[in-house]
Amino acid sequence: MATGPMSGDMEATPPGFVEEIDSDEIIVEEVVGRGAFGVVCKAKWRGMDVAIKQIESESERKAFIVELRQLSRVNHPNIVRLYGACLNPVCLVMEYAEGGSLYNVLHGAEPLPYYTAAHAMRWCLQCAQGVAYLHCMKPKALIHRDLKPPNLLLISGGTILKICDFGTACDIQTHMTNNKGSAAWMAPEVFEGSNYSEKCDVFSWGIILWEVITRRKPFDEIGGPAFRIMWAVHNGTRPPLIKNLPKPIEGLMTRCWDKEPALRPSMEEIVRIMIHLMKVQFCLT
The missing domain is CATH 1.10.510.10 (Transferase(Phosphotransferase) domain 1)
Known part of the structure; x- marks a missing residue:
């Protein structure tokens, strides 16, 4: 899958801010928790440990869009980094925190x-x-x-x-x-x-x-x-x-x-x- 701006519901996010990631590149390893919405898993992406957050229902899609839009705007050493997002299945691909919460x-x-x-x-x-x-x-x-x-x-x-x-x-x-x-x-x-x-x-x-x-x-x-x-x-x-x-x-x-x-x-x-x-x-x- 080629990388580029997100599509569909993602259009409200500024183009070019979010990389579209091919889900085939992601190897899910284990569930590590649950966020304000969705399940959070540890995974591998291009040889790197990442956290992926997957939505489980349509009711969680709005919160997903909010998080995608807001994380795409930020860049700070004390805020978790967003690497990109997958469209199928829908998930965020983020920095993995090995120390937990x-x-x-x-x-x-x-x-x-x-x-x-x-x-x-x-x-x-x-x-x-x-x-x-x-x-x-x-x-x-x-x-x-x-x-x-x-x-x-x-x-x-x-x-x-x-x-x-x-x-x-x-x-x-x-x-x-x-x-x-x-x-x-x-x-x-x-x-x-x-x-x-x-x-x-x-x-x-x-x-x-x-x-x-x-x-x-x-x-x-x-x-x-x-x-x-x-x-x-x-x-x-x-x-x-x-x-x-x-x-x-x-x-x-x-x-x-x-x-x-x-x-x-x-x-x-x-x-x-x-x-x-x-x-x-x-x-x-």
Whole structure:
């Protein structure tokens, strides 16, 4: 199959941005997980390890098109790379993250890998850098809308973090009232049905920061269906403050999960603060 711009439903994606890949070149090895839509498999393509995401139903096609369109626009070291897509069967061909998800590092099977506070800060900084890139994109910025550890992948021995799962991402100019995302990391304005902005990603990032530092699942003590977490967050419940956490880190974290989106910092500000805190607290650059 010759390579070229995608066709059919793919026409909304800028031509030339996405390589059409012949499915005969792909050797599927094993299922490794499930994304916001579809099944994710490890595969070989032209001698290289890749991840392929396949849709299982027509209802998943819209999310597939969203992810294809958005990933075709981005190029950042902390965002998973899209190599191309197949038309038959329909699938995305992406960078493979051998370290798995950050969620599995935090909460997976025993024995859990050891990591330090410096590792936690580096992961959160890299996540912030990737999201800041999305928020600053031109002509249309992107909101991820589903930031959480299952959508943060690790490579290079766990030293590099990559953001994935763009099936819920949207242009910042869009008026958004759909309850995309996951309850424990979701900003209140999202599940309340209000229009929301890129600051919903900032809220999610603040919850992730708490989770990585504590190695605890956010709102795990609430239990039950998702609406119980949503109701608690709506009423002002946030994860408990962390004993002996340096005040500058605590202050940044609590600003991020402020009820009022306008009072949350931008992702660019978060990146600047994190770089400074890592130099001061951990002597890291």
